[in-house]
Amino acid sequence: MKKALLPLALAMALLCACAQAAPSKTAADVAQVVALASSGETPAEDFSLVIVRADEAQEKELARIAESVLEQGAAPVDCFSPAVKQAIAARLPADVPPEALELTEFVPLAALNYRAEYGDVTADLLLDTPYAPEQTICALIGLFENGVVTWIWTEAEITPEGNVRVTFSAAELRRMSEAQAVSLAILSAPWQAESEQSFAQSVQ
Amino acid sequence: MLRLLLGLLAAAALLTALYGLGRRLETGRAAQARGQMSEGFGQLPTLTRGGRTYVRRPEVKTVLLLGIDRPLAEARRGFRQGGQADFILLLAIDHSSKTMYPLQIDRDTVTDVRVLGVLGNAAGVRRMQICLSSAYGASAAQSCAQAAWAVEQLLPDLTVDACCALDVDGIGPLNAALGGVTVSFQEDASAIDAAMTAGTSLRLSDAQAEALLRARLGLADDSNEARMCRQEMFMQAAWQTLRQRLAQEPMLIDTLLDALETHVYTDLSRARMIGEAARVSGYAVAPVSRLAGEYALDAAGFTAFYAAPEAADKWVLSTLYEPRP
Numbered sequence: 319m320k321k322a323l324l325p326l327a328l329a330m331a332l333l334c335a336c337a338q339a340a341p342s343k344t345a346a347d348v349a350q351v352v353a354l355a356s357s358g359e360t361p362a363e364d365f366s367l368v369i370v371r372a373d374e375a376q377e378k379e380l381a382r383i384a385e386s387v388l389e390q391g392a393a394p395v396d397c398f399s400p401a402v403k404q405a406i407a408a409r410l411p412a413d414v415p416p417e418a419l420e421l422t423e424f425v426p427l428a429a430l431n432y433r434a435e436y437g438d439v440t441a442d443l444l445l446d447t448p449y450a451p452e453q454t455i456c457a458l459i460g461l462f463e464n465g466v467v468t469w470i471w472t473e474a475e476i477t478p479e480g481n482v483r484v485t486f487s488a489a490e491l492r493r494m495s496e497a498q499a500v501s502l503a504i505l506s507a508p509w510q511a512e513s514e515q516s517f518a519q520s521v522q
Numbered sequence: 523m524l525r526l527l528l529g530l531l532a533a534a535a536l537l538t539a540l541y542g543l544g545r546r547l548e549t550g551r552a553a554q555a556r557g558q559m560s561e562g563f564g565q566l567p568t569l570t571r572g573g574r575t576y577v578r579r580p581e582v583k584t585v586l587l588l589g590i591d592r593p594l595a596e597a598r599r600g601f602r603q604g605g606q607a608d609f610i611l612l613l614a615i616d617h618s619s620k621t622m623y624p625l626q627i628d629r630d631t632v633t634d635v636r637v638l639g640v641l642g643n644a645a646g647v648r649r650m651q652i653c654l655s656s657a658y659g660a661s662a663a664q665s666c667a668q669a670a671w672a673v674e675q676l677l678p679d680l681t682v683d684a685c686c687a688l689d690v691d692g693i694g695p696l697n698a699a700l701g702g703v704t705v706s707f708q709e710d711a712s713a714i715d716a717a718m719t720a721g722t723s724l725r726l727s728d729a730q731a732e733a734l735l736r737a738r739l740g741l742a743d744d745s746n747e748a749r750m751c752r753q754e755m756f757m758q759a760a761w762q763t764l765r766q767r768l769a770q771e772p773m774l775i776d777t778l779l780d781a782l783e784t785h786v787y788t789d790l791s792r793a794r795m796i797g798e799a800a801r802v803s804g805y806a807v808a809p810v811s812r813l814a815g816e817y818a819l820d821a822a823g824f825t826a827f828y829a830a831p832e833a834a835d836k837w838v839l840s841t842l843y844e845p846r847p
Binding site: 380388421444508 | 599600602603604605606629630637639640641642643644645646647648650651653654657738746819820822823824825826
């Protein structure tokens, strides 16, 4: 009797599982890492680069930047060290002054189980901000250690889909793995309303 | 006598000269360009459909009602913590026919949403679930404005006139302030609460009201569509209670707003809320409408509802516009 009931119970369980609706999206679900590629060995399944919740130190750092920009009128780029500002300025198009850049994203990241054999890792991140493919952006990695944050410039571009493609070097990934917390800050040229509207329609 | 005659002639000559000068100025080169009345202010918006022109009915006002899944009074640390709008209802109030037309919008409806950067700057427009629009904003007012903008993208040719948001912790106090909303269950909802069986008429406790409006996980049908039906059921029962009590207590809205003070945000003044509630309490309520469309999964595997563009247009046209005579 029990044996006869088992397939029935399994079928019922399967039916219930199928009846479950797909989950509804929340604000925390918008940003995600959508693709990873490595220059070296194919990463093992336990390797991942994920977006995590901000810890206290990261929230404090964002609050510091917000206060400088929103209350003291500083340019976002001036919230970082002169060396970082110089690195950004060196890579900007001539018509985009560093002071014009806006801080659009501040993403807490975690690099889990990275090994040197993987080499550089390129990650495509779908973030809240719908970047236009031609939009100027700069990416900074924030390494948090014992209450001190070190910001370093890193290579980034916008994909045709509007995602942010960041190439993390092996050295950066090693430092990210060792840090207590990691944030990715994206500075970008201001949004151009008209092109963005058409962009929203094009990716529909 | 002669002096009087000469005086009259001089006055007549002066008047004639002044009239002539006036006419010359009026018809001369110095004539100022005048605009067309049709280009002036105060013109009602028009739409053309199938060769016919429709004009906006100014006597129909729209109010956006939102149910936000986080406390409105809670301090926000940034510009992306406004919470999701799990309940979205656009109420078109027709003051000429004295009828209210509710349009319930699925939280998973995909439309253009204005995205704010982490420091509050306008960062772009992304097509996503409309419930996420209220997440962007540093205050309840900003979240409501974001949601209203998204609704206006979903329903083109419509302007949201006012917005009112109730947070998740306000459901209980709202139910309590109404003396407990009585709901009749046509279908079994005992998975939410053992007392909610088919055929039962139940005066909800505050906890039951919150469970009825919010529960999804663990139910046989855990879709938002099914939850919208329960929200509609509560809303209709709450409106009946409110209407009956308003007839006896014209200042009930004042009492309600006191009870919900930290849980509600509206861009209407308290006096206007009281006045509007008294005005519409006798109005008929049309059946709740929903936009036709299709459910699918978005690229990340989340539920997405794609409203048929013609459905949005049809609702706006039939509710807010009339054919130009």
